[in-house]
Amino acid sequence: MTEIFDQVIANSTEYHNSQHKLRLLKLEEELLELSAPIVPIKEHIFVLPIVGVMSDERATHILNQVVPEIANKNAEVLIIDFSGIHLLDTYAASRIFTITETLNLLGIRTIITGVRPEMAQTTVQLGVKLIHLEVYRDVKTALEKLN
Template sequence: MNEAFDRMIELFTLYYGQVSEAQSQAQKMLISELSTPVISISDTVGVLPLIGQVDDYKNSDFAKKVMLQAKELNLSCLIIDLSGAPSIDTMMTNELFQVIKMLDLLGIDTTITGIRPEIALTAVQLGIDMSKLKTYGKLKDAVNKLLHK
């Protein structure tokens, strides 16, 4: 009788773990899909707000999603707003600037807003050329400039 209960508890624990893991994966996929929303604010201008820990974007095909959404919306300019990201690591800073280069190849101008001192320092340490990049301290400044040319 004890062996039967032991086996039942063992199977229950195993199946519960599998269901829990499946739910966790489903939630991660949903978060991943919702985590890189390119929001159209005009016919040609969009905004990509990066919110929360930016390392969450690493495993979510960040670059591909951003480019596909920007192209799908037929944007000529994308504003990437970093003001909602408390920090960003070296690897993600590099990926972000790779996305900017890819968007440039697609003919989409990129503007960065809300750059924190840590992000600027990391970009400079990585040797990223920011001379051609438009930056604004606040999202509203970039939106006003781009929508009221």
């Protein structure tokens, strides 16, 4: 009888743990989606504000989920605003330029705004060439240049 009771408790615990893990995964997916909203500004012009930490997971989410969504919206211009980034690791910084190059290959003009001094230093240390990128201080300035 004790063995049966122990097995029931073990199965119940395993079930509840797996349900908890599924809920956590779903919450993480929802947070990733909310962490990279595509904001329409004008016809064919969108802003992608990045707030918080730019991690590898977030960069991968943007590359795999957000970029195709932007392409499906027939975007001509995407302004990626980094003014809300508080932490950027070296790998994620390099992934940002993979994202911009992917967008450029899709025919989407990519503009970067809100680069902080720390991010600029990381980018320079990586040896990333910014010749093909348009960079402005803030979204307002980028929108003024587009007009």
